[in-house]
Amino acid sequence: MTDSALANGEEEPLGRASYLIEGRRVLLADLVNAGLLAPGTQLTFWRKRSGDAHHARVTEDGRIELVDGQRFKSPSTAAAAATGRGPYDGWTAWALDDGTLLDVLRQTLLDTAAELPPSGDVAADGSAARHARLKEARKQADADTPITLTVRDLLGWWGASRRGYLVTEQVATELANHGLSTVPDFTAVGIDDRVALTGPSGDTEDAEEKAAEQEPATGQEEPRTSGAPGPGTTSGDEGEGSEPIQGQTVGNLPSALKGVVSVASSASFEEVFTKMRLNGYSQLPVLNGPRNLRGAVTWESIARARYADAAAPFADAIVDAHAVSYADHLIDVLPDLERFGFLLVKDQTNQIAGIITVADVAAEYGATARPFLLIGDLDRQLRRVISEGLDLAEVITLCDPDGLRKLSSFDQLSYGDYQQVLSNQKQWDRLKWPLDRRSFTARLDELREIRNELMHFNDKDKAGDSAIPMLRNMIELLREHGG
Incomplete structure (x- = not known):
């Protein structure tokens, strides 16, 4: 069976292709079982900016035990519980006494499996080649020169042409095992949209503060995507809520992230008329900056403003507009779409990046x-x-x-x-x-x-x-x- 069989919903055989862990996410217990991490090993999560240190130890059954006795299978969940904040990439948060990160041990485990002699099994040897590709992607991500490619090309690394459930799960699993994420989430955008393969933040507090700084464009609470470590990413941990997004999302619609023509609140009616006629639009968002949504203008709102006052200023034609995240489930935004007739779409950085309509x-x-x-x-x-x-x-x-x-x-x-x-x-x-x-x-x-x-x-x-x-x-x- 080849890697392409995975795209058709078949299961990949065990062997080197499974990375010794049956094709699932690496667990702390796998490191213990492989002799890479000894029970009783002390772990420390240093928070560089605050200087705080959180301590834990590795248990006999391969869990992380905090000083208060709580035990976790997931390093990320353990890190969040230790600090009371998060999310964090626990694999790059927890370190041994000599400074070795858990992520380094995880990569050693994967390398050991991939370095086995060629087996003659096409799927197994293909997975070894993919391992080398993912290692290079992680190297470039760590150097802050992430690989960017279309979702279609990314799926091609697995011999797939579309995102069925099994292949999506496999892609998410192997990305996670290599400490990689896609920005934006590869499951929540169109197949020909581009994503970047990024690694964990060099400083876990950087990611936390960056997430806090990215306020929604409309003042609404920003929805989280598939348990990701930050807005718009696919999680790099096996913890709860890290499964790839299933079902259609707003970002899967072709128009969702294709850009948007807008005007500023200081625009003239002439500018609005021209842009709407040239593009065949029924509405335009009013933006004072890519994240500052002031509303929208439509042919109906213009007619109402001019009907009430022939000399009405452009501001009188601006009506409320609603923005949603590209990662929101499509079915969840239908009530708002029915109410407004169109919705603006925010990308992973909270910029207004597209528009969807009832027709879409x-x-x-x-x-x-x-x-x-x-x-x-x-x-x-x-x-x-x-x-x-x-x-x-x-x-x-x-x-x-x-x-x-x-x-x-x-x-x-x-x-x-x-x-x-x-x-x-x-x-x-x-x-x-x-x-x-x-x-x-x-x-x-x-x-x-x-x-x-x-x-x-x-x-x-x-x-x-x-x-x-x-x-x-x-x-x-x-x-x-x-x-």
Whole structure:
């Protein structure tokens, strides 16, 4: 199995590809089990600016025990509990008595796994090559020259072309193990948007203060993204809330972070007319600086201001506008979108970086619905050809040989059952189709993967778009040869 299998929802085999930890985030216990960290080792979290020192020790079961007896699997959670603040990257916060950071031991563990001799397994050896790539990315991030690339190119490191659940989880895991984050969060923006691969802050207090300084543009509380260590990042720790964002976000809409045309509050009506007409816009945000949202102006607000007073100043046409984070879940902002008709979008630095409208959301949900309708039709067509052309008793024997499912009709068959039946040479021959069984069932399996992603709402990049011709062709073939 290759890395590309991961993009299709298959599990990567164990071996070097698993980094000795079964493909999950490195835990403190892994360092203990590998002999890199001894139980009883004293840890210190020095806060450079304040001079405070927080102490802990490593327990026998690979946890961090604070002086008050609290125990944590996650270094970051332990750091936050010790200070009562945060968030922190605990792997670069806690150090041994000789100054060695836990992150250094984590990288040693990964290097040991990656340096194993080539196994001949394509997935394992591909993961070793990816390890070298991620190490270089971390090196550049630490040098403050982070690699920037599109989300699409980042996924390509894993042999993937879209963000299904499994590959998203794998990408987040391996980034976290290398102490890397994406800014902005790679799960919350468009697939062709660019992200930077950044490492942990050199001073944990720097990140904390930076987060505190980034006040929302509208005075609202800034939503946090997927338990990240700071606004707009993918978390570098395995602690609670660090899973990649699932479901559609505002930033996944094409227009969300594509820039925005605006005017200042000192603008003239002539400037507004010109910009709105040239761009075909129905509204413009009014900004006095990229983070200072003063409101918006629309054709309706202009008409109202001029109707009330033909000599009204431009300020009278400014109405309230609402800004949301690119990482907000799309479904959560729909009430505000309905109320305002449009929403401004803040990027990871709280700058107004785009705008979304009702039309954008309608197009998004329309694109999402199309493959669902086709999948439903495919399911009906498969059930029809099997029920009309094959014997129920034989089908039940194939699909439920032990009788555990108590199948009694064709209506109880699942998509997997369709594959099971049509993959059977005897049943295939009964259909008398002038088609190649292997090619037909291989396409069924491709559509099964797409179906699973869509039905579990795990597909951020609309695999259904590329699948629509595949679905339509399969449905037409079934109609033609299924009678």
